[in-house]
Each structure stands twice: as C-alpha cells, then as structure tokens.
Amino acid sequence: MAACPLQLDCGHCAIVSNSGQMAGQKVGEEIDHSSCIWRMNNAPTKGFEEDVGHVTMVRVVSHTSVPLLLKNPDYFFKEASATVYVVWGPFRNMRKDGNGIVYNMLKKTVDKYPSAQIYVTTEQRMSYCDAVFKEETGKDRVQSGSYLSTGWFTFILAMDACYSIHVYGMINDTYCKTEGYRKVPYHYYEQGKDECNEYLVHEHAPHGGHRFITEKKVFAKWAEKHRIVFTHPNWTVS
Template identity: 55%
Template sequence: MKVLKCHWIFLVLITALSILWYSYITKLNGGGVVSNPGLRGYIRITPGKPYQFLDIHNKQCALVSSSGQMLKAGLGSIIDKEDFVIRMNNAPTLGFEHDVGSKTNLRVVSHTSVPLLLKNETYYFQQSASTIYVMWGPEKNMRHDGKGRIFNALMKMAKKYPGAKLYAVTREKIQDCDNIFQNETGKNRMQSGAFLSTGFFTMILAMDICDNIQVYGMINDSYCRQVNHKRVPYHYYEKSRIDECRMYEAHEKARRGGHRFITEKAIYARWATQRNVHFKNPSWRL
C-alpha cells in the first residue's frame, strides 16, 4: 500500500512538471508550441511577442566589407546579382552604387553604430523595412530588463515601426563567439584586452545562414606587410579618416580595447579552407 501511494505521488509530480513545461514553451512562442525555432542565437526585438528567432537560409550570399578597398572596384552590378547581400553598420550605398551595389538584405550593426541608424530612422526602419538588422553589443547595453540603453532604443523603434525586422545577438551567442576566438587563438578575449569586431560577428552569422559566401573588399592578414600594398581609407565612405592598414596595426597592438583585425583575418583564412568562403577584391591565396 505504501509503495502504491509513492507511485501515485510520483505520477502526480511528473504530470505537474509536464504541465508547467508545456505552459513555459507555449508562453515562449506567444501561445503556440515552438515548431521551427530558427537560429536561437539571434532573437527578434519586438513588443509583446518574445522569443522569435531569426529563421533564414540562403545558398549564395555576398558579404560586402566597408573597407576603402571597395572604392573604384566597379563591383556594384555583380554584388546586386547575388541572392542575399550582407552589409555592416551604417555603410551607405547611395552614391557608391557603382562600386558596392545597392541591394541590402541584412545588416550586422554594432551597439556603437546603432545611434547612427537612429539619426536616420525613417530611412533604415521604414523605407528599408525589408532589410533585416542584427544588432550586437555587451550585456550592459543590450540587456532586456529595462536597463539596456541600446536595447531600449531599439525596442522603441520596433514599436514605432512594426514592420522593421530588428534582431539582437543573444548573450549566449556572444559568449559562443568569445569561445570560438579563444579556441582559434589560444587567448581569452577579455584577458587579452580584445574586442571582437563587427566583421567577426558578421562572418559567424554568414556561416550560420549561407551555404556559399562571396566576401568583397576584405584584405588578408599579411596584406599590410606587403611593401607595395594599396593605401585606402579605413571605410570607403570616410575618405578623410586614417588609412586601413594604420588602423589595423594600431588596434592589433593596443593593450586594451582593440579589435584584433589582423588576427581575425587569419582565422577567416582557416575557415575558408573548410567552408565555401571566397574572397574577392583583393583575392586571397589560401
């Protein structure tokens, strides 16, 4: 009798836990069971409907660098013919169509560049509503508890422009990227004083959603050591700023707070030998 009573108590507990779990899952999906969770590292910023994940896949993608290498490249028409075009931050196409094209399907945006998008919010979030925006940043700026300054600003845009496709890189995905950096370099990102670049997050995302990636305008890790390398602006749309190689070298040597652009390029080269990643203008010898 005592054994039977324990058995019934066990069944009641299992049933209760099952009900609680089902309620939790349906709540995550706004009332329905999750059937297609998508890429759980990228979560939509939208009021009232939490836990919507980025769910896209493309066979052929173009990843367009913001580098001054794109100036006078004349690759605009080729880029626009790609199935899916990825750009970074607020890199403009207007006035640069001949070199970089005009098609933009997705932008990966740093927390530091979000204010630049907000200055022209009607263009980015209304006129370009078909573009997907994936924002990344540290927890202090992207937290969801009302204390994340950048996340709060993006949620405001999501309410104001309900058609905008705004996503945030999750804390877990950012940690995963930190782990990838450490596995590739043997260095802890934070202890080494490095910040991952928007390019790093963009390359990770591209490999998550694309079968084949054509990268335009990105130099390799040895380019700046070449005696006759071409001197170009760090960004193709900021002609008066410091040149690209000087920027890369300054960041690579920075003890704290630097992007390891050159180290990251060496990582991309290794990935390219394992994945369908191809570099154009300049081309890379892998």
C-alpha cells in the first residue's frame, strides 16, 4: 500500500456514475478527453467504452466492493496499473494490525501486483467525511443509521483535487418524483434493480442504508460554490 499521502492535481475532472443513466449516452470519447477520470467501485469500462469511455485515473472503492475487484484482479491491478485506487471503509476493516479484513486483502493484492497504486482512507479522513455530512444535513450519520455512499467520498476527494468537475449520469434529488422520468437499472453494467426504487428504499431504511437523495441535495449545494456541472441527465442548479 502506498505509504505517502495521496496527492492529486487535476484540471478538468469527469466523475462517471455507475447509474443505468449511462447506458446509451455515447459520451465515452468526451469523458476520455478529461484531464482526470474518476470511477467508482467495480464499474467496468470493457464492453461499455462507447457510453462511459475506457480511461480510469482514479477509482474510489468501498470496503464492501474490494471482493468484487478481486474476482478480476488481473484486469484491475495489472492491466489498469496506471489507475490510482482509493479504498474507504470503517477502521475495523482497514486496521493495519493484522485484524483489518479488507486491509489484509489489499496487502496481499499489492504483494502480487507490486505496481498497483492503492491508497486507504485514514480514520481521520473517515471522521472528516462524517463531520461534513453532519454539517451539511444536521444529521449524525451514525445516529441516523446510514452509511455514506462511495459517491460522497468521491465528491469530497475530487473537490480537493480538481479545478472543475463534470459529473455524468447522476440524478438529482427530485428526479424520481418527476413526471415521466427515465426508468433505468441501478447500475449500467447489470440488469435488475430499478434505480429510483433502490434510492427510495435506501433513503428510508432505518439502518444500513445510503441517503442517496439527501446526498444529492448536498451535491447541488456544493455546485453553487464550486465549478461542478451535472449532465445525462442535466441538472439546473438554482
């Protein structure tokens, strides 16, 4: 694992959502022209290049998605060795004393793929992301029984690293209430769960859910102060 702190200096960034909204958008070439391209978890590019592009510079990964990457380690850590991986998760999984189950998996991965660039979030960074959630929503993440999404961590990292951000394929907080909205799968790379159903289930889950809709409200607020645009679908940030 990388021993030094991650330093990224990006100009114009593209954050590519895993949403089914990306299917059929044909913006792959446009995305690949960005100076830094951010993807999340195990979202593949192979077979989807026309819609999502094929370059990945930073991949932000949840501790729960690490086993999904390890199903295809040659692709993620050998072919994509130029990609920087930032893995986030709770201290119990990321601890370095031999008891961090996810940290141990990553350590083995680096032993096997020495050129893999893997960073893990510190406990301080995790607490900072929680504090930002509380500041922006007035809710304590732990008390409200929720988990931050990988999108949340990606946004916070990208706002530090990027001069401007173009977000592709992310819906806003009112999208699922709009008349005649486009129904899509939760992920562009797998059939199944409906995106809006999934968002509503998570938003109201008493524990263990992501507050996707609440997070989108916060992202809209950030877009008023930072250079952030949302397309496919387009948001108008008032």
